[in-house]
Amino acid sequence: MTGTLTIAGLGPGDEALITPEVSAALAAATDIVGYAPYVARVRPRDGLTLHPSDNRVELQRAAEALRLASEGRHVVVVSSGDPGVFAMASAVFEALEASPHWRDLPIRVLPGVTAMLAAAASAGAPLGHDFCAINLSDNLKPWPVIEKRLRLAAEADFAIAMYNPRSTSRPDGFGRALEILREAGCDERIVVFARAVSTPEQRIETVRLDEASPEMADMRTLVIVGNSATRRVGRWVYAPRHAR
Amino acid sequence: MTGTLTIAGLGPGDEALITPEVSAALAAATDIVGYAPYVARVRPRDGLTLHPSDNRVELQRAAEALRLASEGRHVVVVSSGDPGVFAMASAVFEALEASPHWRDLPIRVLPGVTAMLAAAASAGAPLGHDFCAINLSDNLKPWPVIEKRLRLAAEADFAIAMYNPRSTSRPDGFGRALEILREAGCDERIVVFARAVSTPEQRIETVRLDEASPEMADMRTLVIVGNSATRRVGRWVYAPRHAR
Numbered sequence: 001m002t003g004t005l006t007i008a009g010l011g012p013g014d015e016a017l018i019t020p021e022v023s024a025a026l027a028a029a030t031d032i033v034g035y036a037p038y039v040a041r042v043r044p045r046d047g048l049t050l051h052p053s054d055n056r057v058e059l060q061r062a063a064e065a066l067r068l069a070s071e072g073r074h075v076v077v078v079s080s081g082d083p084g085v086f087a088m089a090s091a092v093f094e095a096l097e098a099s100p101h102w103r104d105l106p107i108r109v110l111p112g113v114t115a116m117l118a119a120a121a122s123a124g125a126p127l128g129h130d131f132c133a134i135n136l137s138d139n140l141k142p143w144p145v146i147e148k149r150l151r152l153a154a155e156a157d158f159a160i161a162m163y164n165p166r167s168t169s170r171p172d173g174f175g176r177a178l179e180i181l182r183e184a185g186c187d188e189r190i191v192v193f194a195r196a197v198s199t200p201e202q203r204i205e206t207v208r209l210d211e212a213s214p215e216m217a218d219m220r221t222l223v224i225v226g227n228s229a230t231r232r233v234g235r236w237v238y239a240p241r242h243a244r
Numbered sequence: 245m246t247g248t249l250t251i252a253g254l255g256p257g258d259e260a261l262i263t264p265e266v267s268a269a270l271a272a273a274t275d276i277v278g279y280a281p282y283v284a285r286v287r288p289r290d291g292l293t294l295h296p297s298d299n300r301v302e303l304q305r306a307a308e309a310l311r312l313a314s315e316g317r318h319v320v321v322v323s324s325g326d327p328g329v330f331a332m333a334s335a336v337f338e339a340l341e342a343s344p345h346w347r348d349l350p351i352r353v354l355p356g357v358t359a360m361l362a363a364a365a366s367a368g369a370p371l372g373h374d375f376c377a378i379n380l381s382d383n384l385k386p387w388p389v390i391e392k393r394l395r396l397a398a399e400a401d402f403a404i405a406m407y408n409p410r411s412t413s414r415p416d417g418f419g420r421a422l423e424i425l426r427e428a429g430c431d432e433r434i435v436v437f438a439r440a441v442s443t444p445e446q447r448i449e450t451v452r453l454d455e456a457s458p459e460m461a462d463m464r465t466l467v468i469v470g471n472s473a474t475r476r477v478g479r480w481v482y483a484p485r486h487a488r
């Protein structure tokens with residue numbers, strides 16, 4: 001029997017944001033592998049084995065998924081949002097590169113609604129013009145790289161989607177990121193704090209950058225800093241399509 | 245009767261990539277407004293009026309949608325991909341800003357799978373590390389702005405997703421974009437050309453930047469330029485999670 005490995009995105013939280021493609025893959029799976037809170041989003045059923053794991057063990061988790069697939073299982077690795085954006089897909093390909101004997105396994109990556117798209121939709125259209133996405137976690141890259149990217153993103157006048165802005169183990173980076181953007185002249189830019197988007201705990205807050213404080217973000221928050229032209233209309237925030 | 249306006253993303257092409265949230269909105273609609281090829285993706289039924297329109301009339305189309313909603317209709321404005329990424333959501337908010345009497349209409353934006361996520365999934369995980377998205381069309385912004393952003397994106401070592409790289413009316417910009425990236429020292433970066441992703445005409449091509457030529461892209465192509473660490477493993481391309 002030939003196993004398969006599918007890397008799927010569950011979207012930001014609401015079941016109505018899971019694509020039918022991903023739902024079909026979950027229905028056909030024998031094994032679900034992923035970070036425990038995401039595995040918990042998959043309904044248990046007979047014939048389905050759940051393999052929840054801790055945070056920060058992405059490579060071991062990826063290798064386990066490859067091994068299960070090599071034994072003939074139909075494995076779905078789940079991420080929230082899109083699996084290709086700061087999530088499990090890169091870890092699986094890293095594990096695959098380290099294990100040439102698994103190279104011929106049938107692998108599929110199924111896209112999903114990543115957090116910044118759901119956050120943007122809740123706020124209006126702050127990503128309607130050129131933008132960038134930066135993971136503010138310095139677990140996997142040196143902090144100076146993040147600082148440099150923030151400066152260049154401000155200079156390019158990108159809207160900036162910030163993933164993983166702040167956690168209990170990284171309480172200070174986000175405040176520093178706000179300072180860098182202030183130094184870059186972004187005081188008047190509009191900032192959207194989108195917490196737990198598409199869940200019952202959703203909260204959208206919109207302020208000017210010089211009114212933003214680090215405590216407004218936590219691990220469940222996606223932050224979008226508008227570009228210099230980003231505007232409000234009523235309760236909405238949007239990036240005009242034109243640039244000068 | 246109170247009308248409603250919903251701005252929805254149909255995903256890149258495959259019906260299995262349309263979220264249930266969007267499908268439910270289409271099922272409840274009385275009117276579908278959008279660029280003709282996208283409206284054609286909605287199944288006609290009794291009680292549903294289709295309003296297809298030409299390319300490049302986004303503001304008129306947005307105003308028409310607002311007017312229909314103000315008359316009590318349940319209007320869905322459709323975009324391909326995600327409506328907030330180089331699509332109709334910004335145009336609707338622009339039209340709303342110009343027409344204060346419509347400010348109280350109930351509006352919702354429903355996210356979707358934008359082209360770069362589906363393209364990335366088809367190729368592996370080239371957006372697994374920090375990245376940016378640039379619309380290469382200079383219909384709405386001066387070309388020098390695009391050049392500046394490409395240079396800064398290369399300097400920031402972002403992966404770069406290029407939307408609308410090339411059309412019959414804009415045959416030359418994409419070649420110039422490739423030149424700029426060569427000047428910025430990106431010759432060895434991996435480039436993914438993802439055409440018509442998730443449709444029967446899908447074609448994924450992966451080359452080094454110094455092997456890329458403008459003719460490899462057209463209006464149905466999404467181009468992803470990897471960052472300096474982006475690698476191949478077998479037929480896959482991925483951005484490692486780590487950066488130095």
